[in-house]
Amino acid sequence: MTDFWDDEQELKKNLMNVSSTIESTVATAHGFIRPILLDHVQSVGKMLRPALILITSALGEQEVTEDAIRVGSILELIHLASLVHDDIIDSAAKRRGKSTVFAKVGAKQAVLAGDFLLAKALMLTSGKERGMDSRVVSRALSRLCESELEQDAGQGDFFISHHTYLRRIAGKTASLFALSCYAGVALQESEPTRQMLCHRIGYCMGMAFQIQDDILDYAGSSSKLGKHTGNDLKCGIPTLPLIYALKQERENGQTQLHDLLYQASTPLKEKTVKQALILVESLGGVQKAQILAESYKKRAFSDIKRLAHPQVERQLSTLFTKLSTRSV
Template structure:
């Protein structure tokens, strides 16, 4: 975990350490290859941002983190990890978190099965929370993942899509899980529709901002910081907000996209054109608006040490661009 997030997560440090241990013991595949694939994923670690947000949201409801909240955090991370396995297969990504992806370490069939297995595991643990409302809320996320992948796959190299379509896809693929998990953290403690909806919208806006920032970093980041090649989304034809904004100023991008960056230097030229346009700044401005919307929702959830930590995490997410 990064030093900056370590400081932000200091109040739930012990819970996150337990979560890391539990994730490796929760995966109980009978077949050794499937088990090895799942273990490979969790050994790669990660910032554990989603479970941290859930644990803090749980703490905000009653100033304590109960066992079912801890299990919800673990379920969320398993679902997130399963989605990454399938994403890496679809995007043909060679590395994830600095390690070889599952389909590169094993093969594509094993990776798909590993992702399916993790989704199934998460569903089992979810059912055992014994809360029908939470089961329905989280189960919808898996449907959203599929919807998001279909939308993305149907629009590769399509420069005629609108930013709104991009935002819908971003909700399905990223924000839906964070939103549903935040809401569920409330539902496990307090059956209050208003508060749980504020929690849901906090996760929704935070997730949209997070995805947009990730998409900006895909253009302006480095392979070392990203853990994957720069411009991978663009190369694969996944046209994100900064690219869609840049198209208005840089029509040359259209011809590069139409030929799917097939000529030598096409991708590098496209990245240059995007960077010199206002596309990056427009995307930053939109991400900042979502960050502000998320903070507005947090203010509706009262004032506590956990809420303060969530505000700090929300600000931190935007500072990744600095």
């Protein structure tokens, strides 16, 4: 657990309980994969999804902390499984500066390791999650899988539309953020309008978070990110700064960036990546992406104010401010 939550000691304590639940669940694995998976789940980041569940679970009078910890563990295991599969798709050797499961055991066994984490998430479900609509859960998980499949199938196609990109990140990232915000208040069996308000807050937070993450791949620090900048570009994954840069180039009547990528094959050579990064920056791709991230941020803050719960409003606003200004 990082020091990210030091200002929220009660929340941090509950997140540590989530982490302990995940570790004890994964510790039942046998053979050589056990220490590898334990290392993977112990390398947790900010545990944002369980945190969102725990925060929004305060929107009611019932005591639901234990349920929120369990549901938080389930969604975090699903997220951790998706990271294992993500790293296979991206052929990523590092994540947060550490070797990935893929780098340690190869693609075939990493796929099975990710599947194992998904199975463990299912084992934690009771099938009777209070107040939660199973259709909301299944829809989010379906969108997650569909987005990953679409991204993998389109790897190397740099010329996707703005709408295709938004659909992908809505499924890949925003769906779990939305589900997390929804799950907490749903455990309170709150009224449907409040549940959907929280769902929308999570969606906007997730969209802004992913756009910011994609911006950092162009404008972040390699040492802080734990991976090289331009990694998505190198792997043939188009993100918003590139999409906006290509659009601006077309409007300018130029073709330098287009020609550079059209003639290249993935994974891109380092020289090509460096040239593309410079062109994306000079064409204003990063700045335009930041504007869209800011618009999602404003929508989230506007909805947060409608919750009429000072503690939850403060926690969500503080969290979102940290996320939207981060450099790692």
